[in-house]
Amino acid sequence: MRNKEPADKLFKLEHLVPTVFLILSFVAWQFSGLSGTFVINQVITRFIRDGLLVLSLIIPVVAGMGLNFAIIVGAMTAQTALLFVINYQLEGARGILLVLFLGILLSALVGFVIGHILNRVKGKEMIVTIIIGFLANSLYQLIFLVGFGTFIPVVNKEIILSRGIGVRNAVDLGMYRNTIDKLWLLKIGDIEIPLFMILVVLLFAGMLYYLLHTRFGQQVKAVGSGNEKAEIAGINVNLLRIKVIILSTVLAALGQLVYLQNIGMFDVYTAHMNADIISCAALLAGGASIKSAKIRHAIIGIFLFHTLFIVSPQAGQNLFHNAALGEYFRSFVAYGTIAFALIINIKHEK
Amino acid sequence: MRNYKIKPPQIIILIFLMILVLLAYVLQMDLVILFNESLTKLVMNGVLVLALIPMLNVGAGMNFGLPVGIVGGLVGLCIAVNFRLTGFFGFFMSLFFSLVICAILGWIYGRLLNRVKGREEIAGTFIGFSMIPLMNYFWTLAPFQNRQMLYPIGGQGLRPKISLEPYFYNVLDNFCLLKIGALEIPLGLLAFYALICLFLYLFFRTKSGRATLATGENEAFARLSGIDIGRIRLLAIVLSTMLAGIGICVYAQSYGFIQLYDEPLSMAFPAISAVLIGGSTGRRTWIFEAVLGAYLLQTIYLLTVPIANEILIPEVTEILRTFITYSIILYALLYRDKRGISH
Numbered sequence: 078m079r080n081k082e083p084a085d086k087l088f089k090l091e092h093l094v095p096t097v098f099l100i101l102s103f104v105a106w107q108f109s110g111l112s113g114t115f116v117i118n119q120v121i122t123r124f125i126r127d128g129l130l131v132l133s134l135i136i137p138v139v140a141g142m143g144l145n146f147a148i149i150v151g152a153m154t155a156q157t158a159l160l161f162v163i164n165y166q167l168e169g170a171r172g173i174l175l176v177l178f179l180g181i182l183l184s185a186l187v188g189f190v191i192g193h194i195l196n197r198v199k200g201k202e203m204i205v206t207i208i209i210g211f212l213a214n215s216l217y218q219l220i221f222l223v224g225f226g227t228f229i230p231v232v233n234k235e236i237i238l239s240r241g242i243g244v245r246n247a248v249d250l251g252m253y254r255n256t257i258d259k260l261w262l263l264k265i266g267d268i269e270i271p272l273f274m275i276l277v278v279l280l281f282a283g284m285l286y287y288l289l290h291t292r293f294g295q296q297v298k299a300v301g302s303g304n305e306k307a308e309i310a311g312i313n314v315n316l317l318r319i320k321v322i323i324l325s326t327v328l329a330a331l332g333q334l335v336y337l338q339n340i341g342m343f344d345v346y347t348a349h350m351n352a353d354i355i356s357c358a359a360l361l362a363g364g365a366s367i368k369s370a371k372i373r374h375a376i377i378g379i380f381l382f383h384t385l386f387i388v389s390p391q392a393g394q395n396l397f398h399n400a401a402l403g404e405y406f407r408s409f410v411a412y413g414t415i416a417f418a419l420i421i422n423i424k425h426e427k
Numbered sequence: 428m429r430n431y432k433i434k435p436p437q438i439i440i441l442i443f444l445m446i447l448v449l450l451a452y453v454l455q456m457d458l459v460i461l462f463n464e465s466l467t468k469l470v471m472n473g474v475l476v477l478a479l480i481p482m483l484n485v486g487a488g489m490n491f492g493l494p495v496g497i498v499g500g501l502v503g504l505c506i507a508v509n510f511r512l513t514g515f516f517g518f519f520m521s522l523f524f525s526l527v528i529c530a531i532l533g534w535i536y537g538r539l540l541n542r543v544k545g546r547e548e549i550a551g552t553f554i555g556f557s558m559i560p561l562m563n564y565f566w567t568l569a570p571f572q573n574r575q576m577l578y579p580i581g582g583q584g585l586r587p588k589i590s591l592e593p594y595f596y597n598v599l600d601n602f603c604l605l606k607i608g609a610l611e612i613p614l615g616l617l618a619f620y621a622l623i624c625l626f627l628y629l630f631f632r633t634k635s636g637r638a639t640l641a642t643g644e645n646e647a648f649a650r651l652s653g654i655d656i657g658r659i660r661l662l663a664i665v666l667s668t669m670l671a672g673i674g675i676c677v678y679a680q681s682y683g684f685i686q687l688y689d690e691p692l693s694m695a696f697p698a699i700s701a702v703l704i705g706g707s708t709g710r711r712t713w714i715f716e717a718v719l720g721a722y723l724l725q726t727i728y729l730l731t732v733p734i735a736n737e738i739l740i741p742e743v744t745e746i747l748r749t750f751i752t753y754s755i756i757l758y759a760l761l762y763r764d765k766r767g768i769s770h
Binding site: 198 | 568
C-alpha cells in the first residue's frame, strides 16, 4: 500500500492536469469561434475513434510498466490484417470477420513477443516500447512498400502502385465505411450521437473495469506495486506481464480497426503515426500518471484532450493569423504532457 | 581502448558493410569518390556522435534529448546568417552563438534530467520531442531580417530550408583540401574533427573530467569521495548539449542548408546507433568508439543510396536506414540490461 504523503500529492496532480486542460480548451474554444455543436460532434467522433486505443494503455500502467508506446504495433497489425483481406478481395461480413480474426491473432502474437522483450528490460519499458514502435514502423513500410509485388503475390491490382511494387498511399475502405458507425444514430438538435459505437467503447471500458476487479486484475495490481511482493505472493510475474502486453496490443488493434472504419479512408503509411503519442497524452490529460490509471482518466482525458486538439488550429488562425501556430501548439501539448508526466512522476517516486 | 573486443553486432555490421562494398564494386561504382564522400560524411555526422560521450560517461545513458542541443545550434546558425556573416568568420561566429545558446538550454535540460535520475532516456526523448513544436514558434515568430531566410511570400517566418551557399557553405570541407589524383582528403575538416576529439580527450584528463568518469563508474562511491553528483551531471549534460550545437553547425556547413522545423526531431537516433555500433554499451564510451561507429554507420548509409537506386526501389534506402538504426538501438537496450550493467 502507498503511504499517505505521496498519495496526497498524486491526488492533487490527478485534479490539476485535467483542470489545466479544461481551462486551456475553454480559452482556445473561445478564441476559435467554432460553434459548440460542431465541437461536440467532433469530440464525439474522436471519442469513438480513439476510445479503445486510450483504453488499451490502462492495464500496462496498472501493471507498473508505464505507458505502452508499443500500442502503435497493435495498430499496425490491424492494418496488416486489413490490407491482406483487401488484397484477397473478401467483402461483406465474411471480410470483416476475417479482418477481426487475423487482427486479433497477429496482435496477440506480436504482443507475446513484445511482452518477452519487455521482461528483459524491467524498469526501462517505456524507452524500449518507443524504439520497438519505430522499428516496427520500418518493418511495416518494408513489407508494404517493397514486399507487396515482390515476395507477396498481389491479387487486388487496385491497391498497388502503378510500378507493380508497393501498396498505394491511400486505400479506399468504401465497402466498410460507416457500416456500424451510423447504427442507432440519435439526433438532439444538431448534435449527432452514434449510440451504438459509444456503447461499444463504453462496453470495452466496462469490461476493463470488470477485469481489473477480478483475480487477474488483483494480480496485475500486485505486480504493479512491486515485483518482489508479487513474487512472494506466488504470482508468475513474467507470465502476467506478457499477458498484460498481449491484452494491450489486441485492444489497440481493435481500436485501430474502429478508427479506420470511422475514417473510411486508409492512409496505409500514416494512419497509425502518432497513435501512441496522442493516446498517451489523452490518458494523461484525464489525470492518469505513469504509475496509476483508471478507466475514468481515459474517458475524461479523451474529451479534454481532443477538445483542445480540435479548437487549437482555428484559435491559432484567429489569434495570430497563422493556423500553423495552433498546430504547433497542439503537438507541443501532446509531447509536453508526456514529458511533464514523466518528470513529475519520477520525482514523486523518491 | 584497453580490452577492446569486437562484439556480435559489430561483426554483423562489418559483414554487411563488406557486402555493400562488394556490391558497389560489382555495380562498377566509383569507389574512390565513395571513399572521399565517406570522409566528409564522417565529420558531418561525427561531431553529433561525439556529443553523446559526456552523458554516457557520467552514467546518464544515451542522450535521446539530442534535439535540445541541435535546436540551440540551429538558432546560432540563423543568427549568423541573419547578420550575413560569411566565410570562416561567419562559421566561427555561428559556433560562438550556438555555444552560448546551448549552454543555457543545456543547463535547463540538465536541471530537468537531474530530477529524473535513472530514467533520463525516456524523459530526454520527450523533452527533445517537446522542443520541436516549441521551437517552431520561434522559427515562425522570431524577428529575423534577412530576406533570404524568410518565406518569399508574406515575409514572416523562416523557411524550412535555408541555403548557406552565399555564407559559409563548405568552408571547412574545402579548407586544405588535399587532392591526390581522384582522391580528395578534406584535411581541414578532419583537423577540426580531431581538434574536438582532442578537446574531449583533454577534458576527461582534467579534475572535472575524472569526476565525470568516476560518477559514471560508481555513483555511490563517487559521492563518498566528495564529488557533487548533481553538479558533475549538470556539467556533463551541458557539455553534451554544447557539442550537439557544434555538431549541427558542422553538419549544416557540409550539407549546405539549415534545416528547421521538424527536421531535428529524429536526428538523435542515427547518432545513438552510431555510438553503439562503435562498441559502446550505453556506459563508459571511448572517443575511438564514437569515431569508428560514426564512420561505419555513415559509410553504410552512403553505400545504400546508389545501390538501392540501382537494384531496388528508391524508397528502400530510407526505410533500410531507419531499420538498421532502430534495430541497433533496440539490441543495445536489451543487451545492456541483460548483462546487468544498468541500474
